[in-house]
Amino acid sequence: MKLTTVLGTVAATATTALIGSIASRDVDSRWYRKLRKPDFQPPAAAFPVVWTALYADIAVTSAVAIDELTERGATEERRNYVGALVTNLVLNGAWSWVFFKGHRPVPATAVAALLTVSSADLARRTASANPVAGLALAPYPVWTSFATVLSGRIAQLNR
Template sequence: MSIRTATLAGTAIATTATAVAGSIATDPSSGWYRRLRKPPFQPPSSVFPIVWTALYADLAAISAVALDGLDKRSRPAERRRYRQALAANLLLNAGWSWLFWRGRRPWLAAAECAVLAASSADLVRRTARVSPAAGTALAPYALWCSFATVLTTAIARRNPGR
């Protein structure tokens, strides 16, 4: 499937805005975060920006593929619902950073992250209906969001009252 430049620009702007919003809230060098007890499967802090950059690029490109595929099939209602699902997902994505890092509410962030993981799986499902290959390409995003839910929950469990 080919991607129209305007569609890719729109999804790239949306995912970049999400990345910036999340980055503004994120502070892995804060005393609060350094004092948290973390599980043994916690990746090094340097891994997160690398993984998230790749996942955001994937999300922007694959969402553009799905949106253009829906447009080409003359399904404006499905296209609109996909855009709404993507927007909700991106808001949830950025919201986690604010709940966890700025709000310092690991349990609330874990609950929100579970909703994000479900939303991400829904995007994979919606994308796969348009293009099975594109759905497969988006699956790592949903898997990472699920991992983030497990990790955030583990941090919350190890740090009651924080």
């Protein structure tokens, strides 16, 4: 893995984490505290732990995939991968803004669903470039699937 590639993917995921965390500070807001939440919602302390691990996973596995595609000379596939990664990170950061800042659980659920599709696609693309990296990224679409269900249930409970 090239240092420049991993620094780029780390910068991209760290920027996404920062953007999302700015909006997520509203977990202490009156609006959020008053929301009815499902019994299966993890404790608040779990979210930063899970997301930190996932962002590190995205950064490393994406760097591996990008370098692998570069070494193969798969220029178009590499460009498409980078586009898929950017799209994924935009969706990732957008969810917090729609949910926490926008106070819009239904649209946030739609963003989460798009993020899940994007995460599964990113894991597929990663596995195509490097099967081990793709396997390492598999928890990401699993978590975003769970997040979609959680968002949907919160939306349903708070109509």
